[in-house]
Amino acid sequence: MNLPIRKVAVAIGVLFLALFLNLNLVQVVQGDSLRDHPGNRRVLLNEYASPRGQIVVQGQAVAESTPTNDGQKYLRSYPGGALYAPLTGYFSFIYGRSGVEESADSILSGDDPRLFTTRLSDLITGRNPKGGTVELTINRDAQQAAYNAMKDAAGNLRRGAVVAIDPSTGAILAAVSTPSFDPNILSSHQASAQQRGWRCYQNPTDYVTSVVQSTIAGASPALGGAEVARLDAAIPRWAAQEMAWRAQNTYDADTAGSAWVTQPDANWSDSYVQQIGPPLPCGAYTETGAHQGGAAVPAVPDDPTAFFRAYPSDPGPMLNRAFDQVYPPGSVFKIIDAAAALALGDTPGTRIPAANGYWPFDPTKTTACPKNDPSSSCVQNFEGETCDNGVDATLAFALAKSCNTAFAALVVEKIGGDRLARQAQAFGLAAPYGETVPDLCHPPALLVPLPVCTSTLGSNQDLTDPGALSHTAFGQQDVRFTPLQAAMLSAAVANNGTLMKPYLIAKELGPNLSTISQASPTEIGQAVDPALVPALQSMMEGVVAPPPATGGAAAITDIPGVVVGGKTGTADTGLYSNGPSNDWFSGFALKNGQPRIAVAVIIEPTNGA
Numbered sequence: 346m347n348l349p350i351r352k353v354a355v356a357i358g359v360l361f362l363a364l365f366l367n368l369n370l371v372q373v374v375q376g377d378s379l380r381d382h383p384g385n386r387r388v389l390l391n392e393y394a395s396p397r398g399q400i401v402v403q404g405q406a407v408a409e410s411t412p413t414n415d416g417q418k419y420l421r422s423y424p425g426g427a428l429y430a431p432l433t434g435y436f437s438f439i440y441g442r443s444g445v446e447e448s449a450d451s452i453l454s455g456d457d458p459r460l461f462t463t464r465l466s467d468l469i470t471g472r473n474p475k476g477g478t479v480e481l482t483i484n485r486d487a488q489q490a491a492y493n494a495m496k497d498a499a500g501n502l503r504r505g506a507v508v509a510i511d512p513s514t515g516a517i518l519a520a521v522s523t524p525s526f527d528p529n530i531l532s533s534h535q536a537s538a539q540q541r542g543w544r545c546y547q548n549p550t551d552y553v554t555s556v557v558q559s560t561i562a563g564a565s566p567a568l569g570g571a572e573v574a575r576l577d578a579a580i581p582r583w584a585a586q587e588m589a590w591r592a593q594n595t596y597d598a599d600t601a602g603s604a605w606v607t608q609p610d611a612n613w614s615d616s617y618v619q620q621i622g623p624p625l626p627c628g629a630y631t632e633t634g635a636h637q638g639g640a641a642v643p644a645v646p647d648d649p650t651a652f653f654r655a656y657p658s659d660p661g662p663m664l665n666r667a668f669d670q671v672y673p674p675g676s677v678f679k680i681i682d683a684a685a686a687l688a689l690g691d692t693p694g695t696r697i698p699a700a701n702g703y704w705p706f707d708p709t710k711t712t713a714c715p716k717n718d719p720s721s722s723c724v725q726n727f728e729g730e731t732c733d734n735g736v737d738a739t740l741a742f743a744l745a746k747s748c749n750t751a752f753a754a755l756v757v758e759k760i761g762g763d764r765l766a767r768q769a770q771a772f773g774l775a776a777p778y779g780e781t782v783p784d785l786c787h788p789p790a791l792l793v794p795l796p797v798c799t800s801t802l803g804s805n806q807d808l809t810d811p812g813a814l815s816h817t818a819f820g821q822q823d824v825r826f827t828p829l830q831a832a833m834l835s836a837a838v839a840n841n842g843t844l845m846k847p848y849l850i851a852k853e854l855g856p857n858l859s860t861i862s863q864a865s866p867t868e869i870g871q872a873v874d875p876a877l878v879p880a881l882q883s884m885m886e887g888v889v890a891p892p893p894a895t896g897g898a899a900a901i902t903d904i905p906g907v908v909v910g911g912k913t914g915t916a917d918t919g920l921y922s923n924g925p926s927n928d929w930f931s932g933f934a935l936k937n938g939q940p941r942i943a944v945a946v947i948i949e950p951t952n953g954a
Contacts (some may be wrong), residue, residue, distance in 0.1 A: 351949030365603060365908070391437065393417035398453040398476030398856070400433050400445055402483045408433045408446065409477075413534065421532040427525035428492050431665040432481065432849065433797070435528040439539050439855055444665075447478060449796040452477040452853050459861050459926040475856040482516040482864070484509075487942075491521040495948075505948040507668035507829040512933060512940035514866040515845030517793065519944075520829075522666040543755035546663050569723060588704040614872070617941060621646070642890045668797045671785050671825035672947060675916030676747045677929045682836045683744055685760045687877040693884050699732040699751035700760070701725070705811035710757060713735075722812040724819075743942035745887045745894040747913060749819045756818035762808025769802045771872045773833050773844055775804045793829075800830035814861045820916060831931040832947035835911065838881050839933035839940035842873035880936075885910030889932065899932055906937045926950065 396419050400408035407425035412418065421436040423429065428836065434444020442450060451457035455476040463474075465882035491507035502523040509519040579946075592608035662669060700711035703724040714723035732738050743751035756765055766777055775790060789796030803823030807813040816822040829847060837844040846867040853861040873881060887912055888896040895913040911932025918927055925947040933942050 362498045362588045365377055392454055393419055395419070395455070395474045396476065397421060397436065398455065398478045398854075400449075400453070400479050400481065402481050402488070403485050404820075405485065407481075408436075408528075415534050417534050420534060420864030423528045423532070426527050426529065428488060430525045430528045431522040431667065432483070432520055433528060435531040437531045437539055439536060440531060440532075440543060443663075444795060445481070448792070449479045449853070452479055455856065457861075458853055463855055463857070465685070467571065477852055477856055477861065478854040478858065480854065481851040482518065482849055483520070484512075485519045487519040490520065491519040492878075494946075495521060503948050504661075504666075504950070505671070505943065505946065506666050507946050508828045508832040509837050509942055510829075510832050511943045512840040512845070512943045513611070515836075515847045516851065516864070517829075517847055517849045518942060520665075520667045520849070522664065524662045526662040554698045587630055629693050633792075644785075665795070666947070667828050668795050669786060669794070669827075670947075671798050671800065671927075672826055672828055672949065673918065673925055674820040674826040674917040675927065675929050675944075676749070676819050676912035677826070677831050677834065677931045678818070678824055679744055679884070679913050680838065680912050680931065681769050681772055682752045682756055682760065682766070682818055683740065684838075684877070684881055685764055685874050686740055686755060686770075687757065687880055688768065688874065689764070691740055693739060693887075695740050695745060696737045697740055697751050698754045699734075699736065699738040699743055699748050700754075701729070701731055701750065703733050703750040703757075703815060705753065705757055705815040708754065722815070724749050725817050726750055728943065740891075741884045741887050744824060744884045744912070745890065747888075747895050752818045753815040757811050757815050762814050762817075766802055766808055771844070771870060772837060773800065773830060773869060773872075775799045775801045776810055777802050779805060782823075791829075791847070793847050795849060796828055797847075798827050800826045820914060828945045830949050831929065831947070832943050834883070835933040835945070836940070836943035837872035838878065838885060838910070839935060839943050841869055841940075842875050842878045844869040844872045882910055882933075885912060885932070888912050896930065896932070899930060901934070904936075907931070908935045908940075910935075 349361055383420070394417075396410040399406045399410075405424075407429040408421065410419040410424050413420045417438070419629070422437075423515075425433070430444075434442060434446040434793070436442050436446045441447075441482050446453065452460070453476045455463070455474050457477065460477060485505060489511050491509065495503050495505060495507065497503055501524075505523060506519065506663050507521040509517060526546050531539055533539050533542075537898055566594070567675040580651075614663050619813035686697075691697075701713040702711065704712075705722055705724065713729065714725040715721055716729075725748050726732055727747065730746075732746055732751055733742055738746070738748060738751055740755075742748075743755075771775060782804070783799070785801060786798040791797040800807070803813070803817055803825075807817050807822050811824050815822055819824075833844060833847065846869050848864050848867075850864060855861055886908060888894050888910050889899045891897045896911050899909060899911055901907050901909045909932060911930055914929030914931075916927040916928075916929060929945070929947050931943075931945045933943040
């Protein structure tokens with residue numbers, strides 16, 4: 346063989362070797378990850394050929410596969426719709442999987458190694474393979490009650506989340522995130538319907554713009570060419586104005602026909618919106634984006650931000666606020682302060698400094714904070730209120746009244762950053778971080794099995810600087826909680842100080858409903874010394890009382906044997922100038938002295954105390 350031919354032969358051999366190695370890399374090394382990737386449409390389409398397992402809540406399916414007559418043999422449907430969507434997630438041949446559909450996919454699809462004998466039996470007998478069933482820990486009544494509680498007086502859903510857990514086991518009894526979305530839209534076998542829903546949920550600015558442009562184009566004969574040109578030119582500006590407006594107002598993206606919850610707005614035009622028709626959820630639009638069966642669109646005013654308000658959607662309906670979002674917890678954090686104070690020997694009756702202003706760099710100074718001076722390091726109480734006598738207060742009164750000055754002084758002067766960090770970690774928070782602020786959600790701190798973002802006390806510097814530490818003491822500065830973490834605080838207090846690991850899946854069942862696995866409660870650790878728990882419980886019970894306590898609205902007096910404790914919170918979001926704050930509540934209920942439930946609620950953004 347001459348040299349040129351030899352070189353060609355060697356080159357071809359090297360190429361075949363590279364191809365062989367790459368084939369093994371793809372099939373052997375990367376095979377499982379490529380197969381399980383949510384965007385692998387081939388696997389998804391193949392899964393439509395057999396029934397996927399159910400996701401059930403107390404024996405009732407909230408996600409199931411139903412036979413169809415189209416190309417895909419089974420349609421994934423969600424009888425619970427938006428109520429359970431943040432938990433079930435979606436199963437889409439375009440957008441893959443999310444939620445429990447993703448985290449428990451191996452069981453639901455029937456591909457889990459623990460189902461090997463079942464799959465082999467199906468293959469031998471020729472039976473159509475089926476997926477297994479996943480049973481959630483959710484209580485139907487609690488979930489529905491939590492969802493309903495997120496509605497305002499007009500029936501519109503507020504933005505926020507509710508989490509309820511069983512303190513003694515960690516089982517998640519309810520997890521609501523609003524606004525929510527309809528997973529039935531994303532599981533549709535019509536690609537166009539999926540794409541419209543996805544655009545509506547994911548890109549509200551672009552979607553609203555396209556909807557309005559389509560609607561105006563459809564009305565162009567009545568409007569005239571000049572009017573259409575003027576509107577087309579103004580649409581981007583109107584869309585930007587509307588999205589900014591939506592950031593501070595609440596829209597119910599779940600219920601058709603719901604109205605906007607508005608603040609006073611000079612651009613609002615009820616009569617104009619009434620002519621267009623009520624807003625509809627993301628799935629209720631035609632291919633062109635117009636209302637299904639909607640009336641003709643009237644002429645548009647010069648600055649019609651109200652025009653956009655006839656269309657969806659609220660930002661973030663697919664965000665699971667219960668697990669996958671962190672917020673400043675505000676005064677809910679004082680539960681940790683109180684636990685740390687008790688561990689140092691204080692009692693509910695111990696009197697602590699509670700001046701009208703706390704100056705962290707000059708603790709001897711007791712004058713009130715200057716008004717309208719955001720540069721001041723001075724800590725004041727909510728709306729400048731006086732705590733007890735304006736000099737000192739008992740620890741129990743300071744918690745019930747939620748006195749910022751008292752807890753700022755307590756943490757800076759007595760507890761200190763190191764002790765506070767240890768107490769926070771005992772309640773499940775992450776250790777303080779260094780100079781670089783981490784991504785709190787990637788990787789997750791906890792899998793329930795849905796990923797849960799990290800709750801943090803902030804940085805090491807926050808714990809050594811008196812100014813930062815004084816604001817950390819009442820849940821501001823860099824403190825961040827998930828609503829689940831807020832519920833875990835009260836759960837530990839209710840459960841004699843023991844913190845349990847939260848979990849969402851109670852059982853995994855085979856296609857024949859035989860039990861494959863069953864959850865076992867797991868302790869995270871001891872958050873509070875059991876000897877100190879009665880004192881902390883009594884102080885939290887004192888919060889849920891008439892004024893001057895802040896949590897009287899949560900009191901339960903008509904159920905024999907039930908005692909409720911909790912902590913309210915109002916947290917400055919830092920997103921708005923003199924704007925609304927996030928409202929919090931974390932609490933527990935005991936019946937005949939035994940822990941029954943712990944809850945956390947956040948409503949954002951809204952005014953409140």
